[in-house]
Amino acid sequence: MGYRWISDEIGVRPLQYEFDPPRLDYGLYNLFLQDDITLNDRWSLVLGAKLEHNDFSGFEFQPSARLLWHPAPRQTLWFALSRASRTPNRSETGLRAGVSVVPAAPPLVPLPVLARGVGGTVFDSERLTAYEMGYRRRFGSRLSLDVALFYNDYSGLRSLGSGRFNDEHVPEYLIYETFFGNAGEGSGYGAELAADWRPTPRWRMQFAWSWLRTRLSLSNPDADAYATGSGGASPRHQLSLRSSHDLSDAMELDLWLRYVGEVPNSDTTIPAYWNLDARLGWRLAPGVSLSLIGQNLLDSAHPEYTDELNTVIATEVPRTLWLKARWDF
Structure with a gap:
């Protein structure tokens, strides 16, 4: 059981963004219940539910x-069905964000036009129904393997509705407003593979691979393709290989190699990339440690995200190298 209360006040930047209302108090409370039921020596059932209330979309019920099934002592086959919600946030219900400006072109466009995305008070939660199955096998005490398949059904995904003109700033300029809605829908399916191997008591290696395919569409033909642009912007393939090695009682070396596939977007495609993080640590004394850390070592910089509304300037993640000292007392 939990409760969270938030009070915020967000300033205004004319022609860029403003919130309606600029100051807002809102709360969130939730209750989570779960029961593990042993049916017999080989079968067990886990039932759970989360009940949540927020001030934007009301009550949300999320069962699972x-x-x-344990066919053998070191094997598990499992099936899962769950429902989840992504509740609206402050921006989706109250933001007015300037996206672009179209210069005047008389006589067809007599005034400059500000294109603006507007949060809607009727914006509802995005909903997901997930179907999953998986298999886990342990090969002794040093190696385990996990395989999972999933299918996700999405409804009420964020979209932009048909626009309208607003003349509140005439004769300086016109405003063309489009409103957030829930016209997006679709599905996603994929597979995951993970392995955990301990070659020696001091060395652990973890491998993970995932494959994802999404198909999103719009239930309202008057809506814009913002839902398909944002929801479909996920890499099809991802790989991860982590190595954690205690070189001695006082020194450890961690390496993390990863691959992220190409991310398609409505405007800009983020290219695929490989990257490597490394950490060399020393335990100088009980509670005292020193670490040399390098991140994104394979490239000087690379992009990972673009904003569909173009309200955030696109940046790249740089290569970094830093020294960390820690003292626990």
Whole structure:
């Protein structure tokens, strides 16, 4: 059980963004229940539910069920069905963000036009129903393997509705407003593979691979393709290989190699990339440690994200090298 209360006040930047209202108090409370049921020596059932209330979309009920079968002592086959919600945020219900400006072109366009995205008070939660199954196998005490398949059904995804003109700033300029809605829908399916191997008591290696395919569409033909642009912007393939090695009682070396596939977007495609993080640590004394850390070592910089509304300037993640000292007392 939990409760969170938020009070914020956000300033105004004319022609860029403003919130309506600029000051808002809102709360969130939730309750989570779960029960593990042993059916017999080989079958077990896990039932759970999360009940949540927020001031934007009201009550959200998110149940889940997981059935597990143990055909042998080191093997598990499981099936799961769950429902989840992504509740609206402050921007989706009250933001007015300037996206672009179209210069005047008389006589067809007599005034400059500010294109603006507007949060809607009727914006509802995005909903997901997930179907999953997986298999886990342990090969002794040093190696385990996990395989999972999933299918996700999405509804009420964020979209932009048909626009309208606003003349509140005439004769300086016109405003063309489009409103957030829930016209997006679709599905996603994929597979995941993970392995955990301990070659020696001091060395652990973890491998993970995932494959994802999404198909999104719009239930309202008058809506814009913002839902398909944002929801579909996910890499099809991702790889991860981590190595954690205690070189001695006082020294450790961690390496993390990863691959992220190409991310398609409505305007800009983020290219695929490989990257490597490394950490060399020393335990100088009980509670005292020193670490040399390098991140994104394979490239000087690379992009990872673009904003569909173009309200955030696109930046790249740079290569970094830093020294960290820690003292626990």
